[in-house]
Amino acid sequence: MAQSSWFRNYKVAACVLVALAAAPLVPVLNSSYMLHVLILMLMWSVIGMSWNLLSGYCGQVSFGHAAFFGLGAYTAGILYLHGGVSGWWGLPASVIVVGLGSLVIGYICLRLRGPYFALGTLAMGEVLRVTAENMEWLTEGTMGIMIEKRTWVAKEPFYYIVLALAVGTFVIMELLVRSKWGYYFVAIREDQDAAESLGIDTTRYKTIALVISGVLTGLVGAFYTNYMGFIDPEVVFALHDISIITIMVVMVGGVATRWGPFAGALIMIVLSELIRAMPKIGTAHQTLFGVLLIVIIIYLPNGVMGDFRKVFRLVRRGAAPARAGGE
């Protein structure tokens, strides 16, 4: 059984990979705008997967993934600004910087449980934002860091870099979830006391989940600096635009599911772009966006992938009148 499901999963993953790799060759998608949307989608997939590891599998709900994203982004930005090297060195450098940063954040926050941990991480994101705003000698403060000349004008190279990041993250997640660590993460999520008494060093494994999660999100942050060419604390340490959206992506897609972060990123990005493009809505787009999310959460509490059967049934029923409530 395990063999055949491996094969099936592998097939789906391979198809998705081929489709994504070929996407820039499709005429409809090969515009600067569509590629930008795809890049955003993949970025959010990686952030979503990394959040999913810490919060979905290991059960430590983070409200502060902007901390990791921003640390990564500023690693690249500061290297470029003060180090005089290409911002791309920020990717390997961010692994070290965010890895150490995650250890510190973990040391402070992981002694807290449940909502207290969530609030602790939320505070860490805010602390780093304010720090970045005030350490002007290092970060240029609220002026932000501008990369004068971006590496490529075309979007394709950026697209393939972030695709590689997404594939790498996906593979890491697959290996982790099936390993001893994966079992330990879930055991901690389901019941930390039981896990501890069954010989699992919960502090250690929570720290491992947090560091992996943080480093992967930090890599996206470092990529973001190079891709957008401009960062400031309000953007990369944003509570609503990064930390909260991260949670939304995974909740909409399906917490602790393999494809949830991808599905969530796709839905969130497409929805947000569609609503933004609607005439006469203007700044109300965020309100509409919020309402849609509430609807999704009420009717698909396990996310699109978690409630896949339900979605499938709804779609198949098609024109048949949908009944309120459900099971």
Add this chain to the structure above:
Amino acid sequence: MALLEVVGATKVFGGLTAVDDVTFSVEPGTIGALIGPNGAGKTTLFNLINGFLPLTSGEVRFKGERIDGLRPHKVCARGLARTFQVVKPLQRMSVLDNVIASSFLRFPDRADAVRHAREILAFTNLSAVAGEISKGLPLGFRKRLEIARALATQPDLLLLDEACAGLNPTELDESIEIIRRIKDKGITILIIEHHMKVIMSISDHIVVLNYGAKIAEGTPTEVAGNPAVVEAYLGKGE
């Protein structure tokens, strides 16, 4: 030498002394029982033994070494596993996966962990439900799963916290049978139980707690005839 020695264990919560200067020991290869009315401090004592709660004073020695002050996972790694009164299975995982998670402690390699987990499931009569999600299982199965998860860590001493509570007569007999088999494997057991049938039929040595203090100990017959025990359970006669 006793496998487990509890010496003067005391736990004070605010103004309440939940466990009051309790001293007892568990000999290797035996089944010890901890009984007492509700609120007597039995589960608190378990929490002190496996490191969930720090002792206010006293000592816990396991295999001759002090284990008080160690975190629960370290205590477990030394060979002391426990189950919980309120069963705590990994709800969204299959029965087999639940046990694999515990097997990893002694078998870092996944294939070995899976093999060991299957042996444990067979031992606890759970093979038939190996693939089921543990959330929907009847209580009898979940109680046994709790035992299986603890056994998978290959303990020398197993603390069972009401592993038989809420079971129907058939399930009860099955659990008693499993507990006997665990003893036959050479694993020492300390059990908290309300079910007198279980206590009287399997235990070698009984410790009775009331209001946190030890009021009696001895063999099942000695304890059953002890006036202090009868009084703790039934109240003072006229």
